[in-house]
Amino acid sequence: MRALVWHGKHDIRCDTVPDPAIEQPRDAIVKVTACAICGSDLHLYDGFMPGMKNGDIMGHEFMGEVVEVGSENHRLKKGDRVVVPFTIICGECDQCKRGYFSVCERSNRNKEMADKVFGHATAGLFGYTHLTGGYPGGQAEYVRVPCADASAVKIPDGLTDEQVLFLGDIFPTGWQAAVQCDIEPTDTVAIWGAGPVGQFAIRSAVLLGAKQVVAIDHVPERLDMARAGGAITINFDEESVLERLKELTHGKGPEKCIDAVGLEAHATRSIDSLYDRAKQAVMLETDRPHVLREMMYVCRPAGTLSVPGVYGGLLDKIPFGAFMNKGLTMRTGQTHVNRWTDDLLRRIQEGQIDPSFVITHRVGLEEGPGMYKTFRDKQDGCIKVVLRP
Amino acid sequence: MTCAAPISAGSAETLARGLGWFSIALGALELAAPRTLADTLGMKDREHLIAGYGAREIATGVGILAASDPAPWIWARVGGDVLDFGTLAAGLSTENPRRGSVFVALATVMTVAGLDVFCAQSLAMNRRVAGQRPRQDYSRRSGWPQPPAAMRGAARDFDVPRDMRTPDALRPYPPN
Ligand SMILES: NC(=O)c1ccc[n+]([C@@H]2O[C@H](COP(=O)([O-])OP(=O)(O)OC[C@H]3O[C@@H](n4cnc5c(N)ncnc54)[C@H](O)[C@@H]3O)[C@@H](O)[C@H]2O)c1
Ligand SMILES: [Zn+2]
Ligand SMILES: [Zn+2]
Numbered sequence: 001m002r003a004l005v006w007h008g009k010h011d012i013r014c015d016t017v018p019d020p021a022i023e024q025p026r027d028a029i030v031k032v033t034a035c036a037i038c039g040s041d042l043h044l045y046d047g048f049m050p051g052m053k054n055g056d057i058m059g060h061e062f063m064g065e066v067v068e069v070g071s072e073n074h075r076l077k078k079g080d081r082v083v084v085p086f087t088i089i090c091g092e093c094d095q096c097k098r099g100y101f102s103v104c105e106r107s108n109r110n111k112e113m114a115d116k117v118f119g120h121a122t123a124g125l126f127g128y129t130h131l132t133g134g135y136p137g138g139q140a141e142y143v144r145v146p147c148a149d150a151s152a153v154k155i156p157d158g159l160t161d162e163q164v165l166f167l168g169d170i171f172p173t174g175w176q177a178a179v180q181c182d183i184e185p186t187d188t189v190a191i192w193g194a195g196p197v198g199q200f201a202i203r204s205a206v207l208l209g210a211k212q213v214v215a216i217d218h219v220p221e222r223l224d225m226a227r228a229g230g231a232i233t234i235n236f237d238e239e240s241v242l243e244r245l246k247e248l249t250h251g252k253g254p255e256k257c258i259d260a261v262g263l264e265a266h267a268t269r270s271i272d273s274l275y276d277r278a279k280q281a282v283m284l285e286t287d288r289p290h291v292l293r294e295m296m297y298v299c300r301p302a303g304t305l306s307v308p309g310v311y312g313g314l315l316d317k318i319p320f321g322a323f324m325n326k327g328l329t330m331r332t333g334q335t336h337v338n339r340w341t342d343d344l345l346r347r348i349q350e351g352q353i354d355p356s357f358v359i360t361h362r363v364g365l366e367e368g369p370g371m372y373k374t375f376r377d378k379q380d381g382c383i384k385v386v387l388r389p
Numbered sequence: 390m391t392c393a394a395p396i397s398a399g400s401a402e403t404l405a406r407g408l409g410w411f412s413i414a415l416g417a418l419e420l421a422a423p424r425t426l427a428d429t430l431g432m433k434d435r436e437h438l439i440a441g442y443g444a445r446e447i448a449t450g451v452g453i454l455a456a457s458d459p460a461p462w463i464w465a466r467v468g469g470d471v472l473d474f475g476t477l478a479a480g481l482s483t484e485n486p487r488r489g490s491v492f493v494a495l496a497t498v499m500t501v502a503g504l505d506v507f508c509a510q511s512l513a514m515n516r517r518v519a520g521q522r523p524r525q526d527y528s529r530r531s532g533w534p535q536p537p538a539a540m541r542g543a544a545r546d547f548d549v550p551r552d553m554r555t556p557d558a559l560r561p562y563p564p565n
Contacts, residue, residue, distance in 0.1 A: 099550070182555040185542070203532055209542035218457075225527040230537025237457050255561075302559045331553065343547070352543055357532030360525065377399055381525030 002389065003140030004368045006056045009047030012369045017057065020136065020144035025072035028148035030084060034161040035062035035138045037368070037375050037385045038086075038169060039195050039262070040128065040310055045372050048263055048287075049312045051113075051129035060086035060126040061169045062138025063161060066152075075149040082152040083167045084145050085337035088124035088135060091150030102334035107147060108133045122334065139368060141389045153341045156349070162356035162386065163348055166200070170384075171355050172340040173308050174200025174260070178208050179340075180306040180331040181256035188212040188249050190298070191231070192291045193260035194222035196358050196384045197308055201258050202229045203353060210256075214248060216241055218266070221381045225358070236266075245298050253300035262309030263287035272317060289315040296323045307332035361385040398519065401511040405459040408466060408508060411501070412450030419443025430494060431487025432480045442476075445469055460516070463509040470502035 005015040020029060038061050043049045063083040066076050076082070089096050093105040107124035108114055114121035114131050124146065127137015136143065145152060155164050174197050181189060189205040191198050194217035205213045206229065215226035218237040226233050234244045245254055265276075265288045276288040295305050296319045305328055323330070347353055360383045363371055371385045396404070419426060420443035427436045449469060452462035477498065480491040533540045 179547070179549055180553050182549050182553055184555075184561055186561050204544075206537055206541050207544035208547065209545050221525050221527050224524075225530050228528055228531045228537075229533075230531070230541070304555060327559070329555070329559070339550075347544070351534055352540075353532050354534075355532060357530040360527075377397075380522075381527070383527070 001141035002365055003136075004058045004365065004387075006044060006052055006058055007054050010045060012045060012058060012372055014366045014368055017140075020142055022068055022070045023144065024146060025070040026147045026149050027070040028066050028073055028076050028082075028145045028152065029068040030062070030064040030082060030143050030145055030148075030152075031067045032062050032064040032138055032141060032143060032389045034064070034165050035059050035140075035387050035389065036165060036169075037061075037139070037371060037387070039197060041372070042376050043263060043310060043312065044129070045376060046264065049129050049131075049310075050117075051131040051134075053130060053134070056127065056129075056134065057136040057140055058127045059137035059139030060128055061165065062126075062143060063155070063165050063168065064143075066148075067142070069148070073149045076152060076154075080152075081155045082148075083155060083164050083341075084126070084138065084143070084148075085151050085153065085167075085172075085341065086126055086128070086169045087151070087334060087337050088126065088133065088146050089151050089338060090147050096150070099336055099339045101151075101336040101338050110134060125334070139365065139387060139389075141365070151338060153338075153345065155345075159348065160356070162359060163354055164345070165386065166196075166355040166358070167341050167344055167348075168337065169335070170196045170358075171200050171344055172337045173197050173335040174202075175204045175340050175344060176335050177201045177258045177260065177306045177308040178204035178210075181205070181258065181304050183208045183210045183256060185209050186211055187256050188214065188254040189256045189258065190214045190216065190245055190254040190295075191258040191260055192216045192295070193262075193309065194219065194226040194231075194233070195260065198222075198258075198260035199225055199229060199358050199383070200355070201260050201308070202226055202231045205256075205258075206230045207352070212248065214245065214254065219378045222378070222383060225383065228357075241294060242298050249300070253298050253303070255300050255303045257295040257299045257303065257305050259291045259295060259305070259307045259309040261291045263289075263311045265290040275317065287311050287313055287315050289318060293317070293319055296320075296326075296328065299326065299328055301326040301328070303328055305330040308335065310334075358384045359386050363387060365389045395507070395514070396511050398512075398515040401508060401515055402459070404504070404508045405453055405463055405512060408463065408501075408505060409450045409453030409459070412446045412453065412466060416443045416446030416448075416450060419446060429487065429490050430477070430480055431485040431491070435476065435480075438476065442469070442473065458512075460509055460512040463505055463512065466505045467502060467509060470498055470505060473498045474502070 001019050066080040087102045088107040089101045089104045090106040095103045104123035108121040111121040124133030187210050189210045194215045213231045215231040216234045223233040374382045423436045423439040449465045453459045477495050
C-alpha cells in the first residue's frame with residue numbers, strides 16, 4: 001500500500017510499504033477513505049519531537065471502512081464506517097474507566113521508554129513517535145487499529161466523511177480546551193493560535209456561552225475565519241497582545257486563556273522569543289513557551305489556563321511566580337477523545353455545527369509531502385488539508 | 390509585474406537568521422579581541438573603532454533575530470558592510486606590511502555584503518508576492534447554521550464534568 005513515511009526532518013515521502021495485518025484479537029484493519037494533516041504532525045516534520053525513526057508512517061487523523069476484524073472484536077464488523085480517535089485506548093484500565101483516555105495505562109507498547117522520559121507512560125498514539133508506542137499512522141491506504149472495539153466511533157449513514165473526520169482529533173481537542181475552562185456567561189476567553197485547533201476552540205467557547213472570545217494569530221486568513229466564528233481578533237504582528245487584552249477586559253485580563261499554539265510559537269516582537277531561539281539552537285531548551293508566558297502574565301487572577309498546544313520537553317523562563325501568586329489553574333493534556341465523541345457526533349447530526357468549514361485543501365495522498373510544507377508555511381490560505389488515499 | 394522570488398520565504402528567513410547569528414559571532418570577536426584584529430590588519434590605531442563595530446554587529450544581529458520582519462535589519466547590515474569596506478580600504482596603502490590580510494578581509498566583506506543584499510531583496514520580493522496573491526475569503530466560514538450571536542450558548546445544555554469544573558471559591562462573585 002502507499003503511505004506517507006517520515007525519513008527525517010523535512011523529509012516525508014509517499015512510499016510503498018507492506019500492508020498491515022491483524023496482530024491482536026481486538027484489532028481491526030481500516031481502509032482509509034479520508035485523513036488529514038494536523039498541527040501536531042508539523043512538530044514531527046520540523047523535528048521537534050524526540051522518538052521518530054526513519055520509516056515511520058505518519059498520521060493520526062483518519063477514518064474509513066472496516067475491512068477485517070480480529071477474533072475477539074465483537075463490536076465492529078466488516079463494512080462499518082468508522083472514525084478512529086488518535087488516542088489508542090484499552091477501555092479497561094483505571095485511567096480509561098475514569099475517562100482519562102489519553103493516559104491509558106495499557107495501550108503504549110513502549111511503556112519503559114516513556115516511563116523514563118515522562119515519569120509515566122501515556123497512551124499509545126497513531127503515527128506519533130516511539131514514545132507513544134510507535135504505531136504506524138493513518139496517512140496511508142490501510143491502518144491496523146489496536147483495541148478497535150474500544151475506540152473506533154461508528155458513523156451513522158447520512159453524514160459525509162468531511163463532516164465527521166475531525167471527530168478523531170481537532171474537534172474534540174478544541175472542545176476539551178473550552179470545556180476545561182468551565183466557561184461562565186460572564187467570561188472572556190482568549191485563544192492563542194487560530195489554526196484548526198484554535199478554530200474549534202473558538203466555536204466551542206461560543207457554543208458554551210462565553211461572553212467574549214478573543215483570537216490571537218498573525219495569519220490574515222486564519223483571523224478572518226476566527227471572526228466568522230464570532231471572535232474578536234488580535235494580529236500580534238500589528239498590535240500588542242497584552243495591551244489589547246487588557247483593553248478588551250477593562251484592565252482585568254481574560255478569565256480563561258487557551259494555548260492552541262504549542263511548542264513552535266512564532267517569534268513576536270519580544271526579547272523572550274529571541275532568547276528561546278538562542279537556547280533552542282544550542283539545545284539548552286527544547287520548546288518555545290512564549291504563549292505560556294503571555295497567558296500567565298495576562299490571565300485574570302484566579303483564572304484558568306487550558307493548554308491543548310503540544311509541548312515536548314524542557315521549558316525555560318516560565319513566570320511561575322505570577323502563576324502561583326495569582327492562583328491560576330492549568331488544565332492540559334492530549335485529548336481524551338472518546339470522552340466527547342458521542343456528544344459531538346450528536347451535535348453534528350443535529351446540525352449545530354458542520355466541522356468541514358475548516359477544510360481549505362483537498363488532495364490525493366501523493367501530494368501529501370508537498371502539503372506538509374504548504375500547511376507549515378501557511379501558504380495559499382492553507383488552514384486544513386484533507387488527503388484522500 | 391509579478392516576478393518570482395529567487396528563493397522561498399522560508400529560505401529567505403533562514404538565511405536572515407544565519408546572517409543574524411553571524412553578526413553576533415563576528416561582533417563578539419571584535420569586542421573581545423580588537424587589539425589582535427587590529428594587529429592582524431596592520432591598523433593599530435583602529436582598535437577602538439573595531440570594538441565599536443563589534444557593538445554595532447551585535448546590535449544588528451539581535452535586531453535580525455528578534456524582529457518579526459528582519460528586512461530593515463538586514464539593510465542595516467548592508468550599511469555596516471559599507472562602513473567596514475571604507476575602513477578596510479584605508480588599510481590598503483603600500484606602507485601597510487599587512488596588506489595581504491586586508492585584502493582577504495575585504496574579499497570576505499564583499500562576499501558577505503553580496504549575501505546581505507541578496508537576502509534583503511529576497512525578503513522584500515517574497516513579501517511583495519505574498520501581498521499580490523489574492524487573499525482567500527474565509528469570512529463566511531463559521532461552520533454554523535446561524536450567525537455567531539444566535540449560536541452563543543447553544544451548548545449550555547452540556548454538563549461540564551466534575552473534574553473540569555472551576556472550584557466554587559474561584560467562581561465569579563456573586564455566583565450567577
Ligand atoms: N492536545 C491535543 O490532543 C492536541 C490535538 C491536536 C493538536 N494539538 C496541538 O495544538 C496546536 C495547534 O494545532 P493546529 O493544528 O491548530 O496547528 P497550526 O500550526 O495550524 O496552528 C498554530 C497557529 O498558532 C499561530 N501562532 C504561532 N505563534 C503564535 C503566537 N506567538 N501567538 C499566537 N498565535 C501564534 C500560528 O500562526 C498558527 O496559525 C499544536 O501544538 C498541536 O500539536 C494538540
Ligand atoms: Zn492531531
Ligand atoms: Zn486503558
